[in-house]
Amino acid sequence: MLDIKIVNGLIVDGTGAKGFRADVGITGDRITEIGDLSGVEAKETLDVKGQVVCPGFVDGHTHSDMSLLYNHLSSSRIYDGVTTEVIGNCGIGVAPIRDEKKAELIKYLGTRLIGAIPVKLELPWNTMEEYLETVEKASPAVNVVPLVAQGAVRINEMGFEKGHPSPEQLARMRAEVKKAMEAGCAGISSGLMYMPGEYSDVEELAALSQEVAPYDSFYVSHIRSEGDYIFEALDEAIAIAEKGGTALHVSHLKLAGANVWGRAQEVFDKFDAAKAKGLDLTFDLYPYAKACTSLGSCMPPWTFEGGTDNMLERVKVPENQKRIIQEIKEGIPGWQNPIKTAGDWSRLVIATCYTEEGKWMLGRSIAELSQEVSKDPFTFVFDTLIQERGRVQVLCAVMDQHDIDTFISHPEAMIISDSMSLSTEGILSAGNPHPRAFGTHGYVLADYVRKRGVLTLEDAVRKMTMLPARRMRLVERGVLQKGWFADITIFDPETIQDMATYTNPKQYTRGISTVLVNGQFAMRDGKQTEMTSGRVLRKKVK
Known part of the structure; x- marks a missing residue:
């Protein structure tokens, strides 16, 4: 007998294939049947006529490293259909950190990961392993994929000292990256527009990337410039990956500033040239024309x-x-x-x-x-x-919508939010955040799919599920497939709508009825439950 049977839905499986009518059966945390299940008994049957059944959205670029500890319900994620988020991006992380460097990291994270959240930031861990154990004990509502942040690794060793690491310092930094990968991190991230990444060069970053290469992993970067110097910044990122012997993933690709608007094809030409030489190169972007950053980064x-x-x-x-x-x-x-x-x-x-x-x-x-x-x-x-x-x-209003449409339409574009999980209540409701924290995926489905037709439904789902899951090397996630994990989002394609705006961002997406994380109801009947069945998805070490 099935635990859950989902009937009468349109299956959009995440692969980009055209949607089809079928039922989905779930037993425990797995999808155990897809097809005509009219004769199969189940403990609970959901009739989702008129709705789309798809994989839970995989948000491949977030900054929820601390917010998911302050509120493990991850409400803005669940209401937006997200079942997995990737943390540790832009080189901004909370570990590794030794005790004597914690004060420096804490003050810096106050400008980056915390912002308006009214908390006293504490880091009761030293290693990535200890941090991930803390996340597991917090029992998050969503699955969590960790990256090791180059910024934290450098602060742990050098603080905010300018210049090159000594051979001894670089060796210790490499050892910390290796430890983080052994703890299950999916890759290494850098933020070269931010401290201390701005002080790091190709040789240092390539050396650290060499430590992730044996794990079939990747180097992911907020490149040094997304404006006037974007092409030089892309050359640098490509050189780091090539010298590091690893794949490259470019974070939140954009053309920032009127000086570079309209040059998307030149970016693709540079990508194609690097891929022609054998580089495994991918990218993501968020669907909004405004960026968000720290005033200190100015x-x-x-x-x-x-x-x-x-x-x-x-x-x-x-x-x-x-x-x-x-x-x-x-x-x-x-x-x-x-x-x-x-x-x-x-x-x-x-x-x-x-x-x-x-x-x-x-x-x-x-x-x-x-x-x-x-x-x-x-x-x-x-x-x-x-x-x-x-x-x-x-x-920061720095992007042109035509460029965003061009980037997002690329067959390999992945859609991310570049935000932290927040809430309309409690300490995570502070400030006036970017609406992407609440409405990214609903916005794509309402605007880019239904309203403007920039993307098909199937392609939009693919960009928010299979593609990021594949890049993160997630095992048996990101596609609705028999035997795979039951991370599922169900929504009405005619009514799904992001409600978050720049003037009133703290509003949840509407039109999503059901979210299952590892076979458990994180949302049902359009309301979040108290179920927190997310897991830390540690990359398995061979």
Whole structure:
């Protein structure tokens, strides 16, 4: 007897094949039958007439490393149909970290992974193994795939020291990467627009990537520039992967800034050339035209030397402020500055703040805010960074919709959210986050599929299930197939709708009726349950 029988649905299996009518049978945590199950008994039968039955969405790029510990229900994920998320992206991670370096990492993570969340950040672990054990004990609602973050590895060894690691330091960093891979990480990530990744070069990153190569894994990167220097940044990423002997995955691909809009085909040409030489290269993107980043990342790299506290002290000094303004206006070769990329202060909007005093700024542009307080926009930025201790996130309108449509239509494009799991209630409801934290997958199905027809239903599902699952080397997930794990999302293709907007982002997607994670109901009848059946999907070491 089946535990669950799903009948009368349109099966969109994740492979890109045309949808077909069939029933799905589940026993325990597995799909045990697909076909005509009218004569098969089940403990529970779900009639989903008019709805799509597909694999649970795999969000291949998230920053929920801490938020899933603060609220293991991962509500914004479940309501958006996500059953698996990948953490440790952009080189931003919470382990490995030895005790003497924790203070530096904690202050930095306050500007990146925590932002407006009203918590005292603590890291009661040292290794990736210990962190993953903590996640398992938290019993998350979704499956979790870990990456080891190069930024954490470097902070653990060098803090925010500028320059090259010594041979001894590099050897210890390589050993930490290997330990993380032995603990089950899926790959290594870097964020070369952020500290301390900005201080790392090809040789260092290739050496660390060599430690993941034996595990059939990959190097995933938030490349050094997505704007004026994107082609140089892609060359660097390709060189790192080639020298590291591993696959390359480019995070949240975009053309940021009017100077590079319309050049998507040149990006594809560069990818094709690298693949023709044998490189295993893939990419993902989110479906929105606005990015989100730390206001601190708008400061030149030299300001962060020694850590976040040093940056905050440096921006107080008038002479430093003059230098920063000049470098932002004139640019630094190879450095992508979000302020210059946006091109106008009205295109930079405060998303999250840390203090009560800062809440009046949420959802408003720097142009509007600085004018209201009669300050030059640069002075306003310096003062805000100091007041909020660097814990400020900004939305940046830097992309062109035509480029996004071009990228997302590529056969191998994967769709991700680049966000942390949040909630409409409790501590994870703070701030005015990017709507992608609540509505990414609903937005794709409502806008790119139903409204504008940029993607077919089957292709959109493939980009949100099989493709990311395959890149992460997930075993028996990402496709509805007999014998595979029962991670399943069921939705009405005519009514599914993201509700999250830039002005009111904390709204759950509507139109998803059912979400199963490992055969258990995380959502039923459109409401999240208390079931938390997610698992840490550790990569098996051969």
